[in-house]
Amino acid sequence: xxxxxxTPSHQVTQMGQEVILRCVPISNHLYFYWYRQILGQKVEFxxxxxxxxxxxxxxxxxxxxxxxxxxxxxxxxxxxxxxxEDSAMxxxxxxxxxxxxxxxxxxxxxxxLSIL
Amino acid sequence: DQQVKxxxxxxxxxxxxxxxxxxxxxxxxxxxxLWYKKxxxxxxxxxxxxxxxxxxxxxxxxTVFLNKSAKHLxxxxxxxxxxxxxxxxxxxxxxxxxTYKYIFGTGTRLKVLA
Numbered sequence: 001x002x003x004x005x006x007t008p009s010h011q012v013t014q015m016g017q018e019v020i021l022r023c024v025p026i027s028n029h030l031y032f033y034w035y036r037q038i039l040g041q042k043v044e045f046x047x048x049x050x051x052x053x054x055x056x057x058x059x060x061x062x063x064x065x066x067x068x069x070x071x072x073x074x075x076x077x078x079x080x081x082x083x084x085e086d087s088a089m090x091x092x093x094x095x096x097x098x099x100x101x102x103x104x105x106x107x108x109x110x111x112x113l114s115i116l
Numbered sequence: 117d118q119q120v121k122x123x124x125x126x127x128x129x130x131x132x133x134x135x136x137x138x139x140x141x142x143x144x145x146x147x148x149x150l151w152y153k154k155x156x157x158x159x160x161x162x163x164x165x166x167x168x169x170x171x172x173x174x175x176x177x178x179t180v181f182l183n184k185s186a187k188h189l190x191x192x193x194x195x196x197x198x199x200x201x202x203x204x205x206x207x208x209x210x211x212x213x214x215t216y217k218y219i220f221g222t223g224t225r226l227k228v229l230a
Binding site: 004006031033035041042043044045048050055056058091098099100101102104105106107108109110 | 147148150152157158159160161162165166167205207209211212215216217218219220221222223
């Protein structure tokens with residue numbers, strides 16, 4: 001079964017440094033998402049992306065965050081100047097359709113981001 | 117923001133018995149609901165979903181019930197197996213600004229005892 005793949009599985013970065021998290025969505029999917037889960041808290045929506053532009057972003061997704069689909073397969077999340085509170089598990093997801101109970105979002109295994 | 121709540125952080129069930137996981141929500145604009153299962157060091161895996169216009173959906177050992185008047189849904193697993201031990205997340209799909217996003221509950225850790 002096709003999978004969403006994320007790299008790296010664990011990223012350790014000094015506070016203030018830039019970090020790029022990478023995702024390869026399922027190949028025929030058109031809608032892409034980033035979520036994050038701070039330890040002990042719920043999974044939270046960050047941003048959705050379709051047709052090479054952001055469809056929606058949450059209040060968490062401030063000017064320090066950006067997303068890009070640099071080629072036909074990768075989908076990246078960049079944090080420009082990381083803060084301690086950016087430490088979390090970041091999940092990439094993709095879906096074939098905009099929304100349907102029978103076409104759910106498929107999630108990758110996540111990247112654990114640790115800011116020192 | 118507590119739009120989706122799972123009030124039981126953990127649940128233990130004997131193998132072969134029924135597991136019932138509960139979820140409450142507050143926003144009547146959700147258009148469908150999903151259950152995801154998550155093992156340690158893995159991402160959430162889709163399990164089953166239900167449209168807001170239905171009250172039941174069944175897939176093998178898994179059944180989801182939706183009570184719209186009570187804003188409550190539940191996941192039934194019958195019979196429970198040790199491999200079902202995982203964290204279960206309830207999620208709701210919300211349409212805003214031309215896109216759909218999922219709102220997650222905090223999860224319930226299910227332990228199925230052999």
